[in-house]
Amino acid sequence: MEGSSKTLRLYNTLTRSIEPIYPLERNPLRLYACGPTVYTYAHIGNFRSFLTADLIVRVAQALGWQTVYVCNVTDVGHLTVDDYADASGQDKLERALRSEEGRRFPNIWDLARYYTQAFLEDWQTLKLVEPDVRPRATEHIRQQILAIEQLVKTGHAYETRQGVYFHVPSFPDYGKLSGNRDPEQLARAVRDVVQDPEKRDPRDFALWKKDEKHLMQWYSPWGWGFPGWHIECSVMSMEYLGETFDLHLGGEDLIFPHHECEIAQAESLTGKPLARYWVHTRFLLVEGEKMSKSKGNFFTVRELIFPPEAGGQGIDPMALRYALISGKYREPLNFTRKHLRDSIRIVQRYQEAARHVEAALESDRSGPDRLGDRLSTIYDKTLEALCDDLNTPVALAAALEGVKLILGFGDQLNRASAESARRWLDQIDALLGFVYPPERPCAHTRREKDPFVEKVERLLAERDAARRARDFARADAIREQLLQMGVEVMDTPEGTRWRRKVLV
Numbered sequence: 462m463e464g465s466s467k468t469l470r471l472y473n474t475l476t477r478s479i480e481p482i483y484p485l486e487r488n489p490l491r492l493y494a495c496g497p498t499v500y501t502y503a504h505i506g507n508f509r510s511f512l513t514a515d516l517i518v519r520v521a522q523a524l525g526w527q528t529v530y531v532c533n534v535t536d537v538g539h540l541t542v543d544d545y546a547d548a549s550g551q552d553k554l555e556r557a558l559r560s561e562e563g564r565r566f567p568n569i570w571d572l573a574r575y576y577t578q579a580f581l582e583d584w585q586t587l588k589l590v591e592p593d594v595r596p597r598a599t600e601h602i603r604q605q606i607l608a609i610e611q612l613v614k615t616g617h618a619y620e621t622r623q624g625v626y627f628h629v630p631s632f633p634d635y636g637k638l639s640g641n642r643d644p645e646q647l648a649r650a651v652r653d654v655v656q657d658p659e660k661r662d663p664r665d666f667a668l669w670k671k672d673e674k675h676l677m678q679w680y681s682p683w684g685w686g687f688p689g690w691h692i693e694c695s696v697m698s699m700e701y702l703g704e705t706f707d708l709h710l711g712g713e714d715l716i717f718p719h720h721e722c723e724i725a726q727a728e729s730l731t732g733k734p735l736a737r738y739w740v741h742t743r744f745l746l747v748e749g750e751k752m753s754k755s756k757g758n759f760f761t762v763r764e765l766i767f768p769p770e771a772g773g774q775g776i777d778p779m780a781l782r783y784a785l786i787s788g789k790y791r792e793p794l795n796f797t798r799k800h801l802r803d804s805i806r807i808v809q810r811y812q813e814a815a816r817h818v819e820a821a822l823e824s825d826r827s828g829p830d831r832l833g834d835r836l837s838t839i840y841d842k843t844l845e846a847l848c849d850d851l852n853t854p855v856a857l858a859a860a861l862e863g864v865k866l867i868l869g870f871g872d873q874l875n876r877a878s879a880e881s882a883r884r885w886l887d888q889i890d891a892l893l894g895f896v897y898p899p900e901r902p903c904a905h906t907r908r909e910k911d912p913f914v915e916k917v918e919r920l921l922a923e924r925d926a927a928r929r930a931r932d933f934a935r936a937d938a939i940r941e942q943l944l945q946m947g948v949e950v951m952d953t954p955e956g957t958r959w960r961r962k963v964l965v
C-alpha cells in the first residue's frame with residue numbers, strides 16, 4: 462500500500478508530546494470529534510477544528526488503515542457559560558429560539574433540526590469526509606441516564622435539589638489532561654457562576670439538571686430535566702467506539718472543562734483510559750480574537766460561498782477549504798482577506814491543471830510519461846509532511862510543485878503524462894480534498910431562504926414603505942439597523958440593492 466512505511470505523528474495533549482499514532486492490535490483507527498451545538502449556523506472556526514479530524518482520517522486512509530470515525534451533533538441546548546465546568550447559565554438553544562431569527566421556528570426541536578441540516582450541508586460543501594456514525598445527543602438520553610445512575614451507584618456522583626453532580630474529588634486524576642489540578646484555581650474558575658449551594662465541592666460539575674420549565678426535557682430517576690453537556694460525549698463515544706478508543710478531537714477550548722470532565726466520567730465508569738490520544742486545534746481568529754458564535758464575530762460557510770444575489774460573497778468552497786487547512790492546526794490562524802485571496806488563486810491553478818489534464822486525455826498526443834515518477838515523489842513528500850504532526854503548510858507547498866509541473870507543459874501535455882497527472886490529482890484530492898468541487902453543495906438551504914436574507918429583505922421592504930410615505934427618519938433608522946447587521950444598502954436607478962460588507 463502506498464506510503465504504508467510512513468508513521469503518523471501527532472501532538473498528544475495528554476502527554477504533551479508528539480507521538481506516533483497507531484491503531485490498537487488489529488482494530489481500525491477509532492476517532493471521535495466533538496460536533497457542533499446546533500443553535501445557529503456553524504462558523505468557519507468550527508470547521509477549522511472539524512478539518513483537523515478530516516485530515517487525520519484522510520491521512521490514516523492513505524496509510525492503508527481502516528477507520529471508524531464518529532462526530533456527534535449536540536442538539537440538547539448546553540449552557541451559555543459552558544466553559545465553566547459546572548455548566549450553569551442560560552441554555553443556548555432556548556436563547557436562540559427567543560432571538561429574532563429563532564422566532565420563525567415553531568419550537569426548539571425544529572430549530573435544532575434546521576441548524577443540524579444546515580450544518581450537514583456546510584459539511585458536504587467543504588467536502589469533509591462523512592463520519593461512519595453521527596450520533597445526536599437527543600437520541601441517546603437513555604444511555605446518558607443509565608451512565609449517571611451508575612456514577613451515583615458507585616459513589617462518583619450525588620443528587621441535590623437542583624441536579625446530579627459528578628464529585629471531582631472521587632476521581633484523583635482530574636486535571637491530567639488540562640493540567641488544571643490546583644483545587645483553589647479550579648474553584649476560582651467557577652466563582653462567577655450561579656452555584657448550587659448544595660454542591661459538595663465547587664469543582665463538581667453537572668450530570669443532570671432538574672428543570673421542569675426547560676424546553677427540552679426528559680423524565681429521569683431525578684425527575685424532569687436534561688443531561689449535562691459533558692456526559693453526552695462520554696456516552697456516545699463509548700457507545701460507538703468502545704471503552705478505550707484511539708483519538709479524541711476538538712478545538713482548544715474543549716480541553717477544559719469539556720474533555721477533562723469527559724475523562725473523569727468515562728474513566729470512573731470503566732476504570733480504563735477513554736482515549737489514547739487527545740488532539741486539539743488552535744483557534745481560527747478574526748483580528749486576533751477567537752471566532753465565536755457567542756461573540757458574533759464570525760463568518761459562516763454560506764455567507765462566504767453563496768452567490769451575491771443570495772447574500773453571499775461567491776467564494777469557491779474549495780478555496781475556503783484550502784484557506785482553513787493552510788495553517789498548522791497547532792497554531793492559531795488569523796483569517797484575513799489576503800489569506801482568502803491567495804487561497805482562491807492557488808485553487809484556481811489546481812483547476813486549471815485539471816482542465817489541461819482533461820484536454821490532454823482527449824488528445825492523441827503520444828510520447829513517454831514524463832510526469833509519473835516526479836509526481837509520485839511529490840505525493841510522497843506531501844503525505845510525509847502530513848504525517849509530521851499534520852504539517853499542512855509544508856504539505857501544500859509540496860503539492861503546489863506538482864501543479865506547477867503539470868502547468869509547465871502547457872498545451873503540450875501528452876496522453877501518458879496526463880494519465881499520471883490525473884492519478885496524482887485524484888490522490889491529492891483524496892488526501893487534501895480541495896482539487897475537485899463538492900458533489901452536493903448547500904442544496905437544501907438554497908431553496909429554503911437563509912433567515913438572515915429573509916430579515917434583510919423584510920427590513921428593506923419596510924424601508925421602501927417608509928420612503929414612499931416620506932418618513933425619512935424611519936427609513937434612515939432602518940438603514941442604520943442594516944448597517945449594524947453588516948449590510949450595505951445601495952439606492953440605484955434600478956431599485957434598492959444590498960450586499961454584505963465585502964471581505965475580498
Ligand SMILES: Nc1ncnc2c1ncn2[C@@H]1O[C@H](COP(=O)(O)OP(=O)(O)OP(=O)(O)O)[C@@H](O)[C@H]1O
Nearest residue numbers: 497498506507509510711712744745752753754755
Ligand atoms: N474559532 C475557532 N477556531 C477553531 N475551532 C473552534 C473555534 N470555535 C469553536 N471551535 C471548535 O468547534 C467545535 C464546535 O464548537 P461548538 O459548536 O461547541 O461552539 P462554539 O463555536 O465554540 O460556540 P461559541 O462560539 O458560542 O463558543 C469545537 O470543537 C470547538 O472547540
Ligand SMILES: [Zn+2]
Nearest residue numbers: 495496694719
Ligand atoms: Zn464533546
